[in-house]
Amino acid sequence: MTVTLRRYRPEDYGIVRRWIDDPLITGGFPTAAPLHADEEVRAIVRDDRSPNHERFAVVVDGRIVGEAQVRHSPPVFPTGVFGLGIAIFDPADRGNGYGREAQRTLTDQLFIERAARRVQAETDPKNVAERRVLEAIGFTAEGVLRRYFEAEGDLGDLVMYAMTRYEWEEARKAWNSTG
């Protein structure tokens, strides 16, 4: 299994249109936007860059299985601080480690290529699978932001996970020494 990340292309329109507003993936997503018009989906797959928000297709053996996102809106995210998000589209594709590999790859890229000092990821405290993945990669839970986003007609909490550059360097040493 090889999990890779790449920019969207116009031919990805169908799969992005199929999943972008599906409650299976938008439920619990902290920045769940109003439903996307077809034109917005076309802009996404044309890879029109928004300065503070990037999307990457998560590709397994040539097939798109989900989307990874990077956010860095200043000043809520100071220089060197990035937010990570992940969605695996089809429930049948979950539990295979795709999300873990995608998030690990993206975390490495942010520290290596983007001079990240801190990478953070926010998730629903009840999302045990995602919490386990973040902890396996080396993220630490820092606190719970209460009543943060709309979920199921109510306001849900968010748990803040983060990894500092120092923690990432230590984790990499450990991965390398264990092969």
Added chain:
Amino acid sequence: MRNVSLRPLLPGDLEALWGARMRSDEPWADPSEAARRKLRDRIANSGRVSHGELLLGIVSDGRLAGEIQARQPEMGLPPGVFEIGIEIFDPEERGSGIGRRALGLFLAHLFDEEHAHRVQLTTDVDNAAMRRVAEHLGFELEGTLHGFMPTKNGPRDYVMYGITRGAWEAVR
């Protein structure tokens, strides 16, 4: 007790805000002409939510004493969630109660007029004055953001404080 109020910034306030930035030794104090133009644009939009920000001036006894902002950058925070930043220009006036009263007025505005359901602020773990003000107003400490803020002495830990609409209505 000083009389503290909030008002939209005016073009004539530019020098006061620019001067405070240039006296600051923080790494985000940017002396470029582009930064000055950007500040002028922010002042022009003061008083309404624009480009993910609501910016107001803090007036104490008739004089502009500082600025306060609520940030809501697109894709940065969900609808109804705002993050506050506050700056009192004169270091001598910090701890005088101006900031506390300004923050109280601003919270009321965000919950009453801007449909906030949660307001958050972050500050350096060692900023005891800011932390006291936040706790006095009903904010709760939610966690420590490790290595969050770049400074000239390296990254600093920040604490996250949040206040929900329910908590605000209870303390008010």
